[in-house]
Amino acid sequence: MLLLLASLGGVTATVIAGDIGYAQWRENQRQRKIYAAFQPTAVPIPPNFVERPVISEMIRDRLTKRTRYEVIVGNSGTGKSTIVKKVASTIPGAIYIHPAMGGNVAATLADAFAAALNWEEQGLSWREAYSNDIIGNDHGRMLERMLEDFEHLAAKFQAEYGHPAVLVFDNINAIADKDPELLYKLQSYAKEAADKGSYKVVFVCSGGVAPAQMKSKLLSANLRWLRLLMLLQRIQLGREAPRAANAVSAT
Numbered sequence: 001m002l003l004l005l006a007s008l009g010g011v012t013a014t015v016i017a018g019d020i021g022y023a024q025w026r027e028n029q030r031q032r033k034i035y036a037a038f039q040p041t042a043v044p045i046p047p048n049f050v051e052r053p054v055i056s057e058m059i060r061d062r063l064t065k066r067t068r069y070e071v072i073v074g075n076s077g078t079g080k081s082t083i084v085k086k087v088a089s090t091i092p093g094a095i096y097i098h099p100a101m102g103g104n105v106a107a108t109l110a111d112a113f114a115a116a117l118n119w120e121e122q123g124l125s126w127r128e129a130y131s132n133d134i135i136g137n138d139h140g141r142m143l144e145r146m147l148e149d150f151e152h153l154a155a156k157f158q159a160e161y162g163h164p165a166v167l168v169f170d171n172i173n174a175i176a177d178k179d180p181e182l183l184y185k186l187q188s189y190a191k192e193a194a195d196k197g198s199y200k201v202v203f204v205c206s207g208g209v210a211p212a213q214m215k216s217k218l219l220s221a222n223l224r225w226l227r228l229l230m231l232l233q234r235i236q237l238g239r240e241a242p243r244a245a246n247a248v249s250a251t
């Protein structure tokens, strides 16, 4: 009897050890998948694309300079998303997030973030977790977990590459309009990351209430602005105006 119990105990221990080993393996795979999103990936270029070397260089500078977090502002249709996405796609460690307009803004942001980061919930795919109602509708918590994973891998990235990873949140005017608290939360993360030097955050917006909202907060201490006043017609004619006329940067 004792012998039987002992052998059963052995089997249980082996099963548990196997389970832990599997869980660890799965977690490593999950992290590896997220880390793969830190690698540059080419993005589709619109037809008749006009190169904008001056603006591209300014944006590259903003995405890679160490200190502070940034906001790039410019009127809707001036080509911000196209150029920021294109520049980001060439920089190792840059994750570009463009939440769709409409619907629940926390949900669309969480979806866009998960897709850009190859993100899955720990232990199961986030879709499984979502349908199992483990996450439910708490997209705020989901964002926190994604940011935790991102920060963890950003430290690994910085150690390997010698410069910080960067998160680019485009279309934040939609967030400011519908969920100002969410934008405040993102801005808090951005400031904290800038203070610690752990990673960099760049926001892109086309005016609206977002800039005023971000300026009025206590969080603006480490914040830098790039105001793009670019006329698409002008660049479409291949006459990109000189730097001073194209971009006004403050602080």
Ligand SMILES: Nc1ncnc2c1ncn2[C@@H]1O[C@H](COP(=O)(O)OP(=O)(O)O)[C@@H](O)[C@H]1O
Pocket (backbone or CB within 6 Å): 046, 047, 048, 049, 050, 051, 052, 074, 075, 076, 077, 078, 079, 080, 081, 082, 083, 206, 232, 235, 236
């Ligand atoms: N450099 C460019 N050359 C040609 N077309 C462009 C360029 N940049 C943007 N576009 C086109 O202009 C439109 C608006 O660009 P978009 O990047 O969405 O602007 P924004 O984000 O400022 O609203 C899109 O149809 C896009 O394909």
Ligand SMILES: [Mg+2]
Pocket (backbone or CB within 6 Å): 080, 081, 082, 170, 171
């Ligand atoms: Mg845009």
